Amino acid sequence: MTPKAGASLTALVVGGGVGGLTAALALARKGLSVTVVEQAQALGEVGAGLQVSPNATRVLFSLGLEAALSALAFRPEAVEARGWRRGQEISRAPLGETARRRYGFPYFHMHRADLVSVLEQACQAEPRITLRLGETVAACPGDGTPSLVLASGERMEADVLVGADGLRSVVREALFGPAAPRFTGNVAWRGLIPGDRLEGADIRPVAALWMGPGAHFVHYYVRGGTLVNFVGVVEADDWREESWSSRGEAADLRRDFAGWHPTVRRIVEAAPKDACFRWALFDRDPLPRWSRGAATLLGDACHPTLPFMAQGACMAIED
Secondary structure (H helix, E strand, O other): OOOOOOOOOEEEEEOOOHHHHHHHHHHHHOOOEEEEEEOOOOOOOOOOEEEEOHHHHHHHHHOOOHHHHHOOOEOOOEEEEEEOOOOOEEEEEEOHHHHHHHHOOOOEEEEHHHHHHHHHHHHHHOOOEEEEEOOOEEEOOOOOOOEEEEOOOOEEEOOEEEEOOOOOOHHHHHHHOOOOOEEEEEEEEEEEEEHHHHOOOOOOOOEEEEEEOOEEEEEEEEHHHOEEEEEEEEEOOOOOOOOOOEEOOHHHHHHHOOOOOHHHHHHHHHOOOOOOEEEEEEEOOOOOOOEEOOEEEOHHHOOOOOHHHOOHHHHHHHO
């Protein structure tokens, strides 16, 4: 599809998460007119923390988001790994000013909803971006033609199509067929706890990793230090549901980390009973290519990433 002389290029971005909104901003700053199609009625994410390392803050700052992100972020001093029972230090990698000096940009801990909110506000302020919320994509061509058919029957066309629609990507399936998920043998607990409920628990200003038999536990501050985000990964024989918003029983969480260091036990004991979530970690085989014609993919739509290196959102931002 060739644009008319003097007309700006147009782009369709499917998915209004971290990667899709970042892509929309980046395309708009290059002069494209962008429409973001998102099935949710309102932008936002199920509450969870993110580690936003310098490879991602570099991109976000280049889009003019430094002040807004800095106001909401927590700046960890280091990544610390400790033994599960005694808490002995196994390794420590400094962050803070050390990371900024080394990489040129800071290392942030953020609430995912805060990052999405900053991106949404920037998109709303950008006249080249149109957000279409509450719209479900029913189909798109498999040959890379940059067009969509919405569930309403409306057809949308552009010069470029970007599938940023996550693990169950409609765009990926249209371009390359279904991708069968593979259970990794790990199930993750996650939750957010108000910091004032953990006074005296020795929650250090770091990304803390506790390593134990058949499990590990990570926690860190978000939202300027007012909330503690935790993720506890345990080995499991089988799992059927691929969702990261499935509610779990707080008693099961406490059982999985019984006997661990007192700091870990304080966190799991303080986890809200109505806000404990667990999700199975599934993997997929790598795609040999991410693009076809004038359509491409980014983030989890093309390279779903396990959380062990805290790079899923960061790589979607880089994409």
